[in-house]
Amino acid sequence: MTNKTPKTLGKDTLSLVAERFKVLSDPLRLQILQELRQGERSVNEIVEATGAAQANVSRHLQILARARIVDRRKQGLHVFYRVADPTVLDLCAVVCNGLEESLARDLDSVRGNPDTP
Amino acid sequence: MTNKTPKTLGKDTLSLVAERFKVLSDPLRLQILQELRQGERSVNEIVEATGAAQANVSRHLQILARARIVDRRKQGLHVFYRVADPTVLDLCAVVCNGLEESLARDLDSVRGNPDTP
DNA sequence: TGCAAATATAAGGATACGGTAATTCAGCAG
């Protein structure tokens, strides 16, 4: 039932898409997501894993939560976060692969490989 | 040969990924890409299609070009741009579908559908 | 040569963003 045909989007929709990309456009947020990809984590665990300041981690977690990309679960003193929207991991993977290919091309061209202009 | 196993990325790599997302995090740039999705376009055509100022369009095109997302071809007075990295279109499509589903869920929950909390 | 059109660049101001430090809030132990 999902529409596969590429249609033209209105400016408001494009703004929503842009906003989603913007949430993913921060290295620390990506690092947090990468950590959460391995499973649920408390704020403290994320702080230790990333090496970032607690306030900073908390703020970025709020941003991710408001975007519905992560979910929170409170248990006693700790708050646990987990990935709520797995599609963002796919997005990162796609970008990563593209990056890898691009760098490989650059490397080839540096080496003087004529097949990759 | 491409590694399908999700590995842990370094901070520098995450910065590159974040940078790529940042390029896609602007509505006007997405609008431009959407226009270019239909084929090669001159700057003027893009200006008319988007309704944005010429200087603004030009600046955003530079940003997209520097990110290797679009390519330019000069012909006489005109400069034609085209999508150089089709994967960004996939990214947009993924976000779009996710957005659509999310909104559909919200709509259901507003309607009181108990299956979609 | 000189003008006009298409594109790019520069400078300016408003806004948003990210990081840090300090404060506050919530839950648990004594």
Added chain:
DNA sequence: CTGCTGAATTACCGTATCCTTATATTTGCA
């Protein structure tokens, strides 16, 4: 109730981003 720990919030600063206006550059043509 008091004190302690984990987490969230606030205030502040420096920087980056975006848009607009104005100017520069390039190219085609009279």
